[in-house]
Amino acid sequence: MTGIVLAAAIGTLFALGTFLLLRRDLIRVVWGLAIISQAANVYLLAMGGIAPATAESVPILAGHGEHVPETADPLVQALVLTAIVIGFGMTAFALVLSYRVYEEHDTLDVTELGESE
Amino acid sequence: MSPDLAMVIAAVALPFVVAALTPVVFRVLGEGTGFVGTVVALTSFGLLATQYGSAGTVGLEWVPSLDLALRFYVDGWALLFAMLACGIGALIFAYSPAYMHGESGLVRYYAALLAFMGSIVGVALAADLIAMFLFWELTSLASFVLIGYYTADDSSQYAARMAMLITVGGGLFLLVGLLLLSLVASDVLGPDAAFNLAAMLESPETMQTALRERGLFLPVLGLLAIGAGTKSAQVPLHFWLPNAMAAPTPVSAFLHSATMVKVGVYFIGRVRPMLVSTEWLFLFATLGLTTMTVCAIMAVASTDIKELLAYSTASHLGLMVAGFGFTSVYGAETGVFHLLNHALFKAALFLVAGIIAHEAGTREIDELSGLRHDLPVTAVITVIVALSMAGIPPFNGFYSKELLFEAAVEASQHHDIGLLGWLYPAVAVFGSIFTVLYSLRFLSLFFGERPEALGHVHRPPVTLLVPPAVLALLAAVVSVDPQLAVDAIVQSGLEATAVDPHEMHVGLPTSYSPALGMSAVTIGVGLVAYPSYGRLHDAIRSIPRTVPPIEANWWYDTAVDGLSGEGRVFAETVHDGTLRTYATWTLTATCTLALAGFVAAGAIAPTELGVEVSLAIALVLLVAVIGGVAVATAESHIAGVLTLSILGFMVAIFYILASAPDLALTQLVVETLVLVIFLLVIEEIPERYEVEIGTVARDAVLSVLVGATAFVTVLVTTGTRPDGSSEIARAYAEQAIPRGGGANIVNVTLVDFRGFDTLGELAVIALAAISILTLIVMRDRDGDRTATHDGDELTGDDSAGTSSDGGDDE
DSSP: OOOHHHHHHHHHHHHHHHHHHTSSBHHHHHHHHHHHHHHHHHHHHHHTOOOOOOSSOSSBOSSSSSOOOOOSOHHHHHHHHHHHHHHHHHHHHHHHHHHHHHHHHSOOBHHHHHHHO | OOOOHHHHHHHHHHHHHHHHHHHHHHHHHGGGHHHHHHHHHHHHHHHHHTTTTOOEEEEEEEEGGGTEEEEEEEOHHHHHHHHHHHHHHHHHHHHHHHHTTTOSOHHHHHHHHHHHHHHHHHHHHBOBHHHHHHHHHHHHHHHHHHHTTSTTOHHHHHHHHHHHHHHHHHHHHHHHHHHHHHHHHHHHSOGGGTTBHHHHHHSHHHHHHHHHHTTOHHHHHHHHHHHHHHHTTOTTSOTHHHHGGGSOHHHHHIIIIISTTHHHHHHHHHHHHHHOSHHHIIIIIHHHHHHHHHHHHHHHTOOBHHHHHHHHHHHHHHHHHHHHHSOSHHHHHHHHHHHHHHHHHHHHHHHHHHHHHHHHSOOBGGGOOOTTTTOHHHHHHHHHHHHHHHTOTTSHHHHHHHHHHHHHHHHHHHSOOTTHHHHHHHHHHHHHHHHHHHHHHHHGGGSSOOOTTOOOOOOOOHHHHHHHHHHHHHHHHHHHOHHHHIIIIIHHHHHHHOSSOOOOOOOOOOSOOHHHHHHHHHHHHHHHHGGGHHHHHHHHHHHHHHOGGGSHHHHHHHHHHHHHHHHHHHHHHHOSSOHHHHHHHHHHHHHHHHHHHHHHTTOOOOOOOOOOSOHHHHHHHHHHHHHHHHHHHOSSHHHHHHHHHHHHHHHHHHHHHTTOHHHHHHHHHHHHHHHHHHHHHHHHSOSSOOOOOOOHHHHHHHHHHHHHHHHHHHHHHHHTOOSSSOHHHHHHHHHIIIIIOOSBHHHHIIIIITHHHHHHHHHHHHHHHHHHHHHHHHHHHTTOSOSHHHHHHHHHHHHHHHHHHHHHHO
């Protein structure tokens, strides 16, 4: 049970991302993608369980592994870390691509771009 | 004597190996590749011949713990079919070089033929349901390639697609039937026997009782019948076979008369001991006799010699199916013996048709006559095999047709099947009359006056003559001494397919029996009706012209055209080229399916909803959502980029509060970089982009749907997670210091336990960087940009790479 606050926040972010994804402005589409990947990352972390943060609760072992601190699931953390970096690569590429599209076609309207093909 | 694994595997594998090597062989030998095929076929034949008389299962263990193995089952029936395929294959390969002389695409032709031969031997010997199914579909695939050999010809492409659709579609029914069978087998005979056909055939009664107890007998019977019926061109799915005559004639002789179309018959014979029953009798006797009669009538209506032979093939396949359908031992005798006889005479007839088409340049029946003057040797061959096809004594076709009559009579005398008891023998005779008619018509191509319109007919080369002559000779041997063939192979095939096999005796009848009377009626009526062949032919042809739906082709065309039309409309609706449409369809479908799945699984249950996050996290998330709203409503690009950063940094704080400091660090670095890149790009594009807003309402509905799905998914999935960390996570935590040598679990996981994931991630980043670089360099070629911005972009990407490393090293 993670709680309704987290679910509502993730749901709202997904909805906002989708709304942006459907815009005709290509830059806004990229924003939509970025928001959705942020929301997905938060969701992934939430699936592993969220432990409230204190000074002790970092995924770092004190001695020789006798005591495993209570944190968000470290495996999920590793996965999300990978996802954040890949999401960055995607956003950067999408942005430069939109920029190139604008250079090439002099428009950022996806509907117009779809029709011109 | 039990079979030798090495020999059996070699016999199956050799054609495949040579098929793979065909391009090399063809480069060396050119059109002589066909003779290599002959050698391969004869080698396989020889390897199989060494197993003559043996019986049993041999297998190559693969995963013993799961009882997965490549098993082969050798007995008389399997050997008969496999050796028939290799023997006829050898002749076809010898025939091909002369017939296909000067054609292009011969590598494809020979490779497909060889692969086909391997698959057919595989089907015959497979002891495993999975292997059997795979080989079964491989034969369909090879048939598709070979029917569509003339790639520039639309009608041959149409025929290839049709054959593929029907036979592979039927194969799917077979698959479901086989899976049901394996379910029952693993229950009754133990999990070891789940896919082991040989084990099932060892205890046929147990299997049948078990199938009946579970109410699966009729479904399994029906599914297997559809699979076998499509493959063996049974009415109403027979129509692909005449169309398949678009293939080169050697292919028609090999695949579409002698072997591939008999796979269905072979399979019916294979499972016969397990499933034979009253329902079996009704199903297969009716199916077979209907096919036999309908296709014989269609053959009389044919105008093309290959079309005539194709319908005749379907008709004879019906005869074999009907034979196996009759539950008495005569039935099995009919099926096994006619399988052999039909292969001998029909393959020869196709090869004769090939000679006629090749040398006379036409296949129209009306244009051909008096060919004995030009083709004397071919005429002698045709006399033997055409009379055999007609079932005239003492030719070999007579004996197996006589057995069918006996089986039909036996069924009407010893089974209480009411009206059908009369109908079966009557239909068998009726259909056979047409067989006599079209056989005589084919024979008449060689007699009578030679028409003036027929141009010069060349003498066929000897390589075209030898293969049909060998087949005719074999047919003649079986005709003179049928008992020889019975003792050699048919008897052992009978033992595998009959429930109560006994010593089989075949010979010319010496005393009167009902079956003999039926034969006499058949031949007599056939001879009397032959002079009015032309009127019959015209009458039958006029039926489909007045009532198109009676033709199976019409149904196929209507169904396929309808479906392609629907498909085109659907594709144009879903894939209209605009991103909005794609996103709308994909997201709507995904959300609907996900929500439907949750409802169907009963996952959405009213559970207590907790507010298990701290106030700080709630506040951070609230700010993030507000940032998101601001992005969505931002009027200018710059406002959107800045508010997007608010969202990103809030997420970073959320990570800190959720005890994931490594994520927070990465997120901060990434967020900063994204902001910089966005600002750089935005500098180059219009500050605000005016787009008309007309579909906001629809977009909002879709967004709410996606949001709601995400909301429900989060609640459902995070609510049911097990307490604490997962097992893998605990293991990683315990092993981090002893095996990874680091105290930070996340980082040890990234660089050590899951190092390859990180490597892949770095590859993605590198790829993105290279793509970005390429895009910018391309822009520079146009000469309208300076180099300074490239530098900035590149710096950004380089630091992206280091940022991920930095995160890892924390």
